[in-house]
Amino acid sequence: EMLEVAQEYLQELPFNILTFTSPKEALTYVYENSNKVVMVLSDVKMPEMDGIEFRSQMIPKLKEIPFAIVTGYATKEMALQGMELGICAFLNKPLDSDQLIEVIQKHAQYRQDQLKEEFEMVYGFLDEVTPMVEEIENLILDLEESPGDEECLNTYFRLMHTFKGTSACLGLSQISAFTHKYEDFISLLKEGRLDNNTDTINILLAGLDKLKFILKEIEENGTDKHIDIIPFNDIFD
Numbered sequence: 001e002m003l004e005v006a007q008e009y010l011q012e013l014p015f016n017i018l019t020f021t022s023p024k025e026a027l028t029y030v031y032e033n034s035n036k037v038v039m040v041l042s043d044v045k046m047p048e049m050d051g052i053e054f055r056s057q058m059i060p061k062l063k064e065i066p067f068a069i070v071t072g073y074a075t076k077e078m079a080l081q082g083m084e085l086g087i088c089a090f091l092n093k094p095l096d097s098d099q100l101i102e103v104i105q106k107h108a109q110y111r112q113d114q115l116k117e118e119f120e121m122v123y124g125f126l127d128e129v130t131p132m133v134e135e136i137e138n139l140i141l142d143l144e145e146s147p148g149d150e151e152c153l154n155t156y157f158r159l160m161h162t163f164k165g166t167s168a169c170l171g172l173s174q175i176s177a178f179t180h181k182y183e184d185f186i187s188l189l190k191e192g193r194l195d196n197n198t199d200t201i202n203i204l205l206a207g208l209d210k211l212k213f214i215l216k217e218i219e220e221n222g223t224d225k226h227i228d229i230i231p232f233n234d235i236f237d
Contacts, residue, residue, distance in 0.1 A: 002043055002070060002095065009097040015039075015108060023048045027057055030065065035115060035223040037065050039108040041091075041100075044071035044078070052078065055085045061225075064114070066107035070095060119222050121170055126219055128166070132159050133212060140204050147196035157186045163211075174224035175214045178232055182207050185236045206235045 003019045010017050015038060020026035023046050030037050040058075042051040049057075051069040058065065066088045071078070074090040082090060089103045139156045142149060160183040168176040185203065188194040210232045218224050 002093070005095050006041060006070075006100065009095065009100050010104060013101065013104060013108075015104075015112075021047075023054050027054060030058065030062060032226055034062055034065065034225060035118070035221065038111040038115070039066040039068070039104060041068050041070065041104070044069050052081050052085070055087055059085060064111070066111055068103055068107070118171075122172070122218060122222055125166060125170055125172070126215065129163060129215065132163070133208070133215070135159060136208055136211075140201065140208065143196060143204070144201050150190075153186065153190045157183060157190055160186055172218065172224050174227045174229045175211075175218065178210065178214060178229045181233045181236050182211070203235055210235070 003021070007017050007019060018029070020029070023042075026040075026042075030040060040054075042054050044051040046054070051071070055067050055069075058067065063086055067086065068089040068091055069078075069082070069087055070091045070093060072093045074082075074092075078090070081087075088107050091100060091103065136156065136159055139152055139159075142152045143156075146152065160179050163179040164176050164183055167173075167179065185194075185207070189196055189200065194200055210229075214224060214227060214229070214232075217227055
């Protein structure tokens, strides 16, 4: 009933309203679509887990998403937990439409503005690195013909370093971690601790393919949080 009432109150707002009767399904959705979620509204009592536990499982990765709880009675203990978990509001039952809309507009709009700014920076990053990917392809071809080309390796290393640093600044942690591994591998070639042969060229090509895959995922999703790069890193071991 609470879901139906809330959805009715919020239908005039400029947001897509999704409802879940399973907290576990809701949590999975939020994790997989964190860059699209502007706010979470949860009942305090639910099957599988309560609202406080739901919020706890969003911490720390999803703490930036505003979170409000609907409850018949907010205890002092709940209020203290709410402060620790960054819960922005406790809304009383039965829901007051004006109070609900005010809370949603305030916190969801702020979150939406943040996401818009992040998207603009991420897509600016993609524009910046696209020609770098093409340059890396040419560098691999050059290394295949001239394995000991020091200038080529230095340029390759610099490009990976730029990828790593810029993506880290934007919070693209997965691609930053991957390019860090990639950079370390090139460093071994630069220092002569690995021979530049057919095997290493194949590793560089495999790394480039994975890099292109991650960039495509970022382009489609606006983030890389959903990508598991652990299998990707194995190509450098």
